[in-house]
Amino acid sequence: MSSQTEHLKSAVVLLSGGLDSMVTAALAQEQGYEVHALTIDYGQRHRRELEAARAIAKQLDVARHVELELDLRKFGGSALTDDIDVPKEGVGNDIPVTYVPARNLVFLALTTAFAEASGASDIFIGVNALDYSGYPDCRPEFIASFAETARLGTKSGVEGEPFTVHAPLQEMTKADIASECARLGLNSGWSWSCYDPTEDGLACGRCDSCRLRRKGFEEAGLEDQARYAA
Numbered sequence: 001m002s003s004q005t006e007h008l009k010s011a012v013v014l015l016s017g018g019l020d021s022m023v024t025a026a027l028a029q030e031q032g033y034e035v036h037a038l039t040i041d042y043g044q045r046h047r048r049e050l051e052a053a054r055a056i057a058k059q060l061d062v063a064r065h066v067e068l069e070l071d072l073r074k075f076g077g078s079a080l081t082d083d084i085d086v087p088k089e090g091v092g093n094d095i096p097v098t099y100v101p102a103r104n105l106v107f108l109a110l111t112t113a114f115a116e117a118s119g120a121s122d123i124f125i126g127v128n129a130l131d132y133s134g135y136p137d138c139r140p141e142f143i144a145s146f147a148e149t150a151r152l153g154t155k156s157g158v159e160g161e162p163f164t165v166h167a168p169l170q171e172m173t174k175a176d177i178a179s180e181c182a183r184l185g186l187n188s189g190w191s192w193s194c195y196d197p198t199e200d201g202l203a204c205g206r207c208d209s210c211r212l213r214r215k216g217f218e219e220a221g222l223e224d225q226a227r228y229a230a
Contacts, residue, residue, distance in 0.1 A: 003104050007222055008034035009065070011166075014107055019191040019213060020126035020169055021167065023177055025060055026184045027168050028124045032061035035062040035124075038114050042100070043073035044080050049200065052192035059190055070106070077101050079195070084195040088206040095134050096208060098195055104137035105146070112150045113162060118198040121156065124166045128175050143167050174216025182222055189225030190211030198229045205230035 011033035013025045028035050039053040050067070057065035076082035078100040087096055108125065115123050127138040136142065147165040151157035168175055181188050193213045194203035203210050205228035217224040 003176050007012050008032060008109065009122070010034045010036060010118060010120040011110050011124055012036045012038055012118060012120050013062075013124040014111050014126070015053050015056060015062075016126070017049035017051070017056065017191060018126070018209075019181065019188060020128055020177060020190045021053075022056045022060075022126075022186060023180050023184065024126035024168055025056065025062070026186055027163070027180070028122075028166070029060060030184065033122060033124075035060065036064045036114070036118050036120060037062045037066070038111050039065065039067045040110065041069045042066055042081065042103070043071040045086075046080065046192070046195050049192040052190060059181050059187075064118075068110065070110070072100060072103075076097050080144055084122040086204075086207050087103075088196075088204070090144050091134075091208050091211060093134070093147070096135065098208060102137065103197050104135075104142070108146050108150075108165070112154065115163060116154055116156050121161055122164050122166060123150075124168070126169050126174060127167050128169045128174075128177070130171060140167070140170055143170070173219070175219035176216075178213075178216045178220040178222050178224070182220075187225055188217070191226070193226070200229075202227050205229070 011028050013028050013035050015021045015037040037057050071083045077085045079097040080100050111123050131138055151162040193209045195207040195209050196204045203226050
C-alpha cells in the first residue's frame with residue numbers, strides 16, 4: 001500500500017466488468033475509499049466481461065482485485081449459464097431468462113465475506129432499479145434486507161460494526177449513469193455489458209443489456225466507446 005492510500009478507509013466493490021460496476025467503483029474512490037474489487041467468474045457465457053473487469057481494476061489502480069471462481073453452470077437455469085438463447089426482442093415486463101437464480105444474493109454474501117476478511121465495513125454494488133431488466137435482486141428492498149442479514153450473520157455485525165451496503169446507482173437512469181461515466185473521466189469502452197458477444201468480439205447490440213446501455217448513452221447525448229455489431 002502506498003503512503004498516499006494508507007489513510008483511506010477501505011471498501012469492497014463488486015466489479016463485474018459492466019458499465020454500472022465501473023462507475024460504482026469510481027464513485028467509491030471519489031468518496032475517499034481505497035477500493036478492493038471482487039469479480040466473480042460464475043461461468044457466464046459473456047466471458048468478455050471478465051477481461052473488462054481486469055482492465056477496469058488496472059485503470060482505476062485499485063488496491064486489490066480478487067477474481068473468484070464459482071461455476072454456476074452446474075446449476076443452469078439462466079440464458080447466461082445454460083444452453084438457452086439470449087433474447088433479442090427487446091426489454092419486456094416479465095423477469096427475463098437472463099436472470100441468474102439468486103445471483104446478487106450469492107454475490108453479496110461473498111462480497112461480505114471478502115469485506116470482513118479485509119477489515120472493510122463498506123460494500124458497494126452497482127444495482128439499478130429504474131432502467132434495468134426487472135431482476136428482483138436489484139430492488140432497494142432487497143439491498144436493505146441483505147444489509148440486515150449481513151449484520152445478523154457476521155462477527156463484525158454482532159460485535160457492533162455492521163456493514164454498510166452502498167448502491168449509489170439505485171435510483172439513476174441509464175442516462176444518468178452514462179453521464180456519471182463521462183463526469184468521472186472514465187472510458188466507457190473499458191466496460192462490457194453485452195450478454196451475447198459475436199465471434200469477432202463485438203457487442204451484439206440487441207440483447208436487453210445492450211439495448212438499455214445504448215438507450216442510456218443516446219438519451220445522455222454521449223458517445224459510447226463500446227463496439228457494436230448491430
